[in-house]
Each structure stands twice: as C-alpha cells, then as structure tokens.
Amino acid sequence: MAEDVKSINFLEQLIEEDLANGLSPDKLRFRFPPEPNGYLHIGHAASICLNFGLGEKYNAPVNLRFDDTNPTKEEQEYVDAIKYDVEWLGFKWDKVCYSSDYFQQLYDWAVELIKKGKAYVDGQSAAAMAEQKGTPTTPGVASPHRGQSVEENLDLFERMKNGEFEAGRYVLRAKIDMASPNMLMRDPLLYRIVNKAHHRTGNDWCIYPMYDWAHGESDYIEQISHSLCTLEFKPHRELYDWFLDQIYEDTKLRPKQREFARRNLSYTVMSKRKLLALVQTKTVAGWDDPRMPTISGLRRRGYTPESIRKFSELSGISKRDSVTDVSLLEFCIREDLNKTATRVMGVLDPVKLVITNYPEDKEEMLIAENNPEDPNGGTHEVPFSRELYIEREDFKEEAGNKFFRLTIGNEVRLKSAYIIKGESVVKDAAGNITEIHCTCDPDSRSGSGTEASMRKVKGTLHWVSIKHAVKVEVREYDRLFLDEAPDSHGDKDFMDFVNPDSLKIIKEAYVEPFLKEAKLDDKFQFQRLGYFTLDKDATSDHLIFNKTVGLRDTWAKQQSKPEQQNDHPAAKPAQSQQQEQRSAINEIQKISKKYTNLSGDKLASARASIMNLAEGVSYEELQPLFNTAAKKVGTRIGVMITLGVLLNKGLVRNSEIDAFIEAGLNDANELLASEAKTIEAIK
RNA sequence: UGCCCGAUGGUGUAACUGGCAACACGUCUGAUUUUGGUUCAGAAGAGUCUAGGUUCGAGCCCUAGUCGGGCAACCA
Numbered sequence: 001m002a003e004d005v006k007s008i009n010f011l012e013q014l015i016e017e018d019l020a021n022g023l024s025p026d027k028l029r030f031r032f033p034p035e036p037n038g039y040l041h042i043g044h045a046a047s048i049c050l051n052f053g054l055g056e057k058y059n060a061p062v063n064l065r066f067d068d069t070n071p072t073k074e075e076q077e078y079v080d081a082i083k084y085d086v087e088w089l090g091f092k093w094d095k096v097c098y099s100s101d102y103f104q105q106l107y108d109w110a111v112e113l114i115k116k117g118k119a120y121v122d123g124q125s126a127a128a129m130a131e132q133k134g135t136p137t138t139p140g141v142a143s144p145h146r147g148q149s150v151e152e153n154l155d156l157f158e159r160m161k162n163g164e165f166e167a168g169r170y171v172l173r174a175k176i177d178m179a180s181p182n183m184l185m186r187d188p189l190l191y192r193i194v195n196k197a198h199h200r201t202g203n204d205w206c207i208y209p210m211y212d213w214a215h216g217e218s219d220y221i222e223q224i225s226h227s228l229c230t231l232e233f234k235p236h237r238e239l240y241d242w243f244l245d246q247i248y249e250d251t252k253l254r255p256k257q258r259e260f261a262r263r264n265l266s267y268t269v270m271s272k273r274k275l276l277a278l279v280q281t282k283t284v285a286g287w288d289d290p291r292m293p294t295i296s297g298l299r300r301r302g303y304t305p306e307s308i309r310k311f312s313e314l315s316g317i318s319k320r321d322s323v324t325d326v327s328l329l330e331f332c333i334r335e336d337l338n339k340t341a342t343r344v345m346g347v348l349d350p351v352k353l354v355i356t357n358y359p360e361d362k363e364e365m366l367i368a369e370n371n372p373e374d375p376n377g378g379t380h381e382v383p384f385s386r387e388l389y390i391e392r393e394d395f396k397e398e399a400g401n402k403f404f405r406l407t408i409g410n411e412v413r414l415k416s417a418y419i420i421k422g423e424s425v426v427k428d429a430a431g432n433i434t435e436i437h438c439t440c441d442p443d444s445r446s447g448s449g450t451e452a453s454m455r456k457v458k459g460t461l462h463w464v465s466i467k468h469a470v471k472v473e474v475r476e477y478d479r480l481f482l483d484e485a486p487d488s489h490g491d492k493d494f495m496d497f498v499n500p501d502s503l504k505i506i507k508e509a510y511v512e513p514f515l516k517e518a519k520l521d522d523k524f525q526f527q528r529l530g531y532f533t534l535d536k537d538a539t540s541d542h543l544i545f546n547k548t549v550g551l552r553d554t555w556a557k558q559q560s561k562p563e564q565q566n567d568h569p570a571a572k573p574a575q576s577q578q579q580e581q582r583s584a585i586n587e588i589q590k591i592s593k594k595y596t597n598l599s600g601d602k603l604a605s606a607r608a609s610i611m612n613l614a615e616g617v618s619y620e621e622l623q624p625l626f627n628t629a630a631k632k633v634g635t636r637i638g639v640m641i642t643l644g645v646l647l648n649k650g651l652v653r654n655s656e657i658d659a660f661i662e663a664g665l666n667d668a669n670e671l672l673a674s675e676a677k678t679i680e681a682i683k
Numbered sequence: 684u685g686c687c688c689g690a691u692g693g694u695g696u697a698a699c700u701g702g703c704a705a706c707a708c709g710u711c712u713g714a715u716u717u718u719g720g721u722u723c724a725g726a727a728g729a730g731u732c733u734a735g736g737u738u739c740g741a742g743c744c745c746u747a748g749u750c751g752g753g754c755a756a757c758c759a
Binding site (some may be wrong): 185208372415457 | 684685687688689690693694695696697698699705706707708709710716717718719720721722748751752753754755756757758759
C-alpha cells in the first residue's frame with residue numbers, strides 16, 4: 001500500500017524541526033487567544049482548527065485564553081459565546097485562561113523593568129507622543145520624560161496604579177529605540193490608565209496592560225511553545241522577543257511567535273468591525289443571522305461542526321493573502337449533509353395537482369426511504385391522496401425533450417408513489433394555471449414490485465398531499481454581498497455591495513407531516529431542493545425552516561447559460577489602446593514560452609496568434625526582449641516573429657535589430673534559425 | 684522616501700535537502716440513478732510575476748525589478 005504522503009504546512013514543519021532539534025514533545029503547548037469583544041467567525045475557525053488541530057496531532061494541551069486587557073470593549077457575554085462555539089466545533093481545551101489572571105505578575109515585571117531603567121512614565125498627550133514617534137520613513141525623537149529617574153518613574157507608576165490620576169493622564173512606556181525602522185519598537189506603551197470595571201477583575205485595577213506587553217508574557221507564563229497568530233502581527237514579533245528577553249529565564253521554555261495568513265471568504269467580510277456594522281445598521285438580524293459568516297450564523301443556517309472543520313482542513317494554512325471561494329464551504333456542507341440528512345418532501349412554490357382516476361376519499365400511507373446513502377437509515381410514512389401540491393416549475397404545458405418534468409401527455413414518477421401522466425390544465429381568467437389534471441398508473445406504486453412499478457420514466461417529482469400538508473415558513477438565503485471581495489475596493493465602502501436580495505422569505509410552503517416532529521438541530525434534505533434545518537424562531541405551530549444550501553443543480557446551470565452568453569459582449573468595455581498593447585506583448589511572451597513544445601497544427605496556430613498580436617506591439621516594447629537569454633529559445637522565436645511583422649510594416653532596421661537577427665541565424669534551434677532567415681530577407 | 688511579508692491553473696493548497704508541476708473545489712463530457720442529487724469514468728485548464736545569473740538541470744538558490752499586502756491606536 002502506498003504511503004499517504006500527506007504534506008505538512010510550514011508551521012508543522014517548524015514544529016518538526018524544533019522536535020528534531022531536541023524540543024521534548026511533552027513541552028508542546030498551544031493556545032487560542034480570542035479577545036472577548038465579539039463573536040467568532042469562520043476566519044477564527046481557521047485559527048481554532050489550526051491550534052486545536054495541532055494539539056490533537058501532537059497530543060499536546062491547548063489553552064483557551066481570553067485576551068482581556070481592554071475593559072472598554074470586552075464583556076462576559078462574549079466569553080460565554082466563544083466558549084460555546086469552540087466546544088460546538090468539537091474541541092477540548094486544556095485550561096481556560098485569561099490575560100487578566102496575570103495582571104499582578106505583569107505589574108511586578110513592569111516594576112522590574114522600570115528599576116532596570118528600561119521603562120518610564122510619560123505624561124504627555126497622546127498627540128504629542130504620536131508626533132514624537134516620527135513616521136515609517138523618519139525617525140522619532142525622544143520624549144522629554146525618557147531620562148526621568150528610576151525613583152520618579154517608580155513613584156508615578158505606583159500612583160497610576162493607585163488611581164491617583166484620571167484616565168489617560170500617564171502611560172508607562174518601554175525604553176527601546178525611537179529611531180527603529182520598526183515603529184513598534186519606538187518606545188511602545190506598556191500600560192494606560194482606564195477607569196472602567198473589568199468583567200473579571202472588577203475595580204481592582206485602573207491600569208491595564210497593552211496587547212504586546214500582555215500577550216507574549218502570558219504565553220511565557222503558560223509555557224506556550226508555539227504562539228500562532230495572523231500575519232498582521234509579524235512586525236510585533238520583534239517586540240514580542242524584546243519583552244521576552246527582559247524576563248526570560250533559561251530554565252523555562254521560550255515561546256515562539258509565528259504568523260499565518262488569515263482566511264477570507266468570497267462574497268462576505270470578515271472583520272469584527274464590519275460584521276458589527278452589519279448588525280448595527282440592521283442589514284442583518286443579528287450576529288447569528290444565517291447570512292453571517294459567524295460560527296453562530298453558520299450554525300443557525302444549518303452548517304455542522306464537521307463541515308466547518310473539513311473546510312478548514314481543505315483550505316490549508318499559508319502565508320499569503322487569499323480569498324477562499326464559498327463554493328468550497330458549500331461543498332463541505334453538502335458532502336456532510338448528503339451522508340446524514342433525512343430525506344423529506346416539501347413544496348416551496350405550490351401548484352395543485354389532481355389525479356383524476358384516484359378515488360376522492362382514498363388515502364394511503366406510502367413508504368419513503370430516510371436516506372439512500374445509508375442502508376440502515378430506515379424509512380418513514382408519507383400520506384398520499386387524490387390532490388397534491390407539486391412545484392410550479394416542475395410543470396410546463398409543453399416543453400422540449402430536455403425538460404424531464406411533467407408536461408401534458410408525458411409521464412413522470414411521483415417520488416415514492418405512482419407514475420402519472422399529464423392530461424389537462426385549469427386556468428384562471430388571467431391565464432395562470434390553477435390546477436393540473438393527470439391520471440396515474442395504479443399498478444406503478446413504488447416498491448410494489450410490479451412490472452409497472454419498475455418502469456423507467458425520465459423524471460421524478462417531489463410532492464405533498466394537500467389534505468395532510470403542513471404549512472410552514474421557509475427562509476432562503478443568498479450571498480450577503482454582490483462583490484467577491486467587498487472590502488477590497490479602496491474607493492468604495494463595503495456596504496455599497498450589500499446584496500438587497502440576500503433573504504427570501506416564503507410564507508406558504510408545504511411539507512409532509514413527518515416534519516411536525518422536527519427538532520432544532522435536525523438536518524433534512526427537501527428532495528430535489530436542498531438542505532434545510534429548523535430555525536430557532538420556530539414554534540410547534542409555526543415551523544420555520546432555513547435553507548442551508550441548495551443541491552447542486554446542473555439543470556438550473558443549463559437554463560442560465562444562454563443568458564450568460566448574451567451578457568458577455570456588453571460585459572467587457574473596450575480596453576484602452578495602451579492596455580491592449582501591453583497585454584499584446586505579454587500575450588506573445590506567454591505563447592512563445594511554450595512554442596518549442598508545440599508541433600503541427602498547434603505550432604501553426606501559435607505562430608498565427610503571435611503574428612496577429614504583433615500588430616499591436618511597438619518597437620519600444622519589443623526591443624528589451626532582444627536581451628532574452630539564449631536558452632529561452634521560445635521567447636526569442638516569438639520576438640523574432642513579432643519583429644518580422646514590424647519590419648513588414650515598415651520598421652527601419654538598426655544595429656540592435658541586425659544583431660538580434662544575426663544571433664538567430666546562428667542559433668542551434670532550427671525554428672529560430674528559420675524565422676531569422678525569413679526576416680533576413682525583408683528589406 | 685524606510686522597514687517587513689508575499690507572488691504556482693478560475694479559487695485554495697502541494698511539490699522531501701534543486702530532477703521538466705500534484706491534490707481539492709469549480710468547469711465540461713459520458714455512464715448509473717425512483718432526487719437533473721449521490722456515485723463512477725473521463726476531459727479541459729498553470730509551465731510557477733518579469734529579466735538576468737548559478738547549475739548538466741531552477742517553482743525551489745543568487746541579483747535587480749514589477750505587482751499585492753502590512754507597519755506611524757492610551758485596539759487586539
């Protein structure tokens with residue numbers, strides 16, 4: 001059996017290296033460090049799955065640590081929600097920790113820093129300090145308080161702690177380097193005064209540590225071996241290490257900060273600030289609105305923990321900014337639900353179907369499979385009668401032979417029931433179809449084993465018996481934004497791209513009575529439509545179903561094709577002359593590269609394309625390519641062909657051109673030599 | 684104008700210490716199917732941002748450039 005060569009990401013490689021260099025496996029420890037100031041989203045899920053996944057892989061403990069150093073933004077409510085989400089995803093933490101647990105230790109260390117002359121209290125305004133900080137391109141200047149005596153610093157810092165000053169009056173700063181190219185090293189703040197009760201420490205403190213001071217030291221206290229964060233913290237690493245240097249004792253493990261790219265999802269936004277804006281502007285109903293990319297939103301929408309973990313696994317970890325297509329997320333949830341969801345029938349856009357040869361008072365219970373993917377999934381009963389609802393779009397009075405559904409004179413199967421044949425329609429005064437009349441083949445009942453029941457028909461429809469149907473509300477969701485990356489447009493606000501039709505509420509949908517028993521976390525497949533789950537707003541006499549995701553629909557895709565084609569010509573406005581030229585030379589380079597790999601027709605057509613594109617190329621663009629390395633024959637051939645076109649158009653030869661042709665003539669490659677020869681002939 | 688990252692099919696990730704680019708999603712065929720789903724078989728699509736260089740050989744190494752992102756909160 002071939003080994004499963006599962007590649008490991010760069011962080012796992014680092015861990016493997018550390019292990020190989022003598023790090024004891026039992027020293028491995030990770031942490032997931034959310035700030036309790038908002039709800040977790042699918043981007044956090046990447047970090048959760050990474051850290052807890054590493055914990056599982058290396059059998060190492062993982063702490064859930066709340067980075068709660070800013071009482072103005074953080075609340076207990078968020079702590080609870082975050083814990084719930086992490087558990088729901090299926091992960092087990094070793095300890096729940098809080099940065100606030102370390103406030104005393106952090107304070108003590110800060111005092112030591114002051115004593116060592118590595119920190120000072122600054123009483124300037126925030127604006128003045130920002131001014132002194134300089135800019136990324138100009139060095140900063142020292143604060144007038146930088147040289148303050150240790151005694152004075154100690155005194156002021158203690159009084160800060162004792163609450164003698166109003167908020168913002170003083171800060172404690174590390175004394176590092178005001179000229180560092182890294183702005184974060186220009187005497188960063190360690191503490192500020194905040195007169196606000198903390199959700200855990202109450203009014204014990206009125207000074208609070210900043211992120212950089214708290215985070216690395218918390219890692220050290222907890223003996224986290226690998227502290228993984230997102231890319232924007234890369235510049236913080238230098239400071240992280242500087243702070244660690246001040247307190248590190250070599251009997252202990254020294255944590256390492258490493259960075260990975262945050263995960264973006266197409267057609268949505270992922271920052272807490274932007275998600276909050278959606279909530280506050282009532283664009284969505286709340287943090288757990290099923291259109292939100294929050295864990296709670298996805299849960300309410302019907303996503304499973306397995307699907308989200310799978311998504312994280314498939315997305316991978318890397319160091320480059322990227323936008324993962326939602327189609328991957330959708331694939332993950334379909335894959336999971338296909339295996340597990342109970343099959344039922346529901347009609348969202350009903351039209352009445354009357355089976356004229358079925359007795360008016362007859363009712364029968366038919367057997368429906370719960371899940372064809374699961375042989376042990378069992379069955380349930382579905383009531384059948386003379387009058388049914390079917391989907392309006394499943395009927396056309398007449399249609400081409402690519403329409404597999406019900407038409408007049410054609411047969412289709414009613415899922416788990418009989419084969420029927422369309423006979424006639426009843427319309428209202430406006431010409432709308434109000435009833436479809438059909439006849440059924442009484443011998444064709446599903447599972448009856450008769451010859452008629454085995455007959456192949458082109459289509460199968462879902463349906464629900466009117467007399468037994470349960471009226472329910474169904475909510476269908478579309479992407480929240482019309483743009484793939486709504487927050488990537490510098491000139492436009494992401495809110496400009498909100499999809500006005502992201503929520504469709506169907507007040508009168510009908511489902512089979514089996515669904516009366518549905519419970520909150522149950523997952524269903526409404527056959528031929530998609531996956532649905534009960535919304536938390538549902539009550540026993542008013543069921544509400546959320547559509548998690550539709551089934552793949554190749555029929556809908558085919559239907560929309562002609563439209564797309566019509567859209568195309570108008571979609572691309574004429575490019576500017578310059579752009580065309582630039583892309584022409586680029587295009588030539590691209591084609592040329594693989595030129596020597598081609599032969600026969602392909603070669604001829606590549607040559608023709610180059611000649612065509614050459615019309616849009618200027619000598620100024622072409623000339624630099626004369627220097628193309630001799631071994632890059634393809635490119636040189638392309639350049640030669642292009643040159644030929646230009647010469648034919650009247651370009652005057654010069655010494656550069658002569659030299660290029662000369663070199664081509666003498667080249668070992670026959671294609672190049674022959675192109676050069678052709679051109680040589682042009683006067 | 685400084686510093687730090689990054690650049691591989693439409694998208695996301697691979698390619699062990701250099702050995703002519705793989706997997707998944709998506710797309711397109713065909714078969715099977717009592718879900719136009721699932722499953723199965725197959726196809727198209729990148730020669731790795733550009734230009735030099737090192738090497739028998741470069742997506743991996745070196746140099747220069749281009750493009751994209753981050754950095755000047757008493758936020759994390």
